[in-house]
Amino acid sequence: MGVTKTDLFTDQQNELAKIAKVFAHPARIAILEYLIQANSCINGDLVQELGLAQATISQHLRELKEIGLIKGSIEGVSVNYCIDPIRWAEVQNLFQDLFSGFPKISGCC
């Protein structure tokens, strides 16, 4: 039926899955990487950089914005996007918590 049964899972599980979904597209990874290196935040010249249509980039930016990973501020006729350091650290910790839950020394497999 194509619809995830979120009611079967905890809020944390749903939240982490939702965040992971935003990372689950190479264009959004590329946007984040670009924002990391161009610390001075940029706008839709990601269109030039990535080779996707303007509408498509805008859509990816919105998804990144919706989970709070980036912020946009109007700068004249254009919009400056940048990573939100607070949220970035939060998301990092969510993944970290999952990964560190598994003890490296484990003779299971």
Add this chain to the structure above:
Amino acid sequence: MGVTKTDLFTDQQNELAKIAKVFAHPARIAILEYLIQANSCINGDLVQELGLAQATISQHLRELKEIGLIKGSIEGVSVNYCIDPIRWAEVQNLFQDLFSGFPKISGCC
């Protein structure tokens, strides 16, 4: 058109996105968390635990297996699944690399 233009991105970006996609469903998060705490690996009594149909769980397990995050070994009539520690650490590092690329002290936003 619903098809990701992977040729526009680097192998690393595509790889990380593909891995993130596996984390992008609460059932798969739940399976991983269950495997973490039930260090002794288990099989499809995840059906009982999660409340999804057997076929659905099997499908999720396959996706986790396809990126190497878990391994299954035949144990009589059933299959024991467990986390692959090597791959787990690899994936952890991939995310870690992305997250640590952004300096926490950054007066951008």
Add this chain to the structure above:
DNA sequence: TTATTACATCGCAATATTACGATAAATTGG
């Protein structure tokens, strides 16, 4: 005001994902 620039949103077509019943395959117990 009008034109230009930059971005967001709408609407659609192509494709992917999710969930599950039905069925197949493989193993154990008799």
Add this chain to the structure above:
DNA sequence: CCAATTTATCGTAATATTGCGATGTAATAA
């Protein structure tokens, strides 16, 4: 051998995602 058990796979319906052209909106420039 046959039945029972467990898991995998197939097929399909419902829904979600991806990409983009077209259009809307807002700000600046002339």
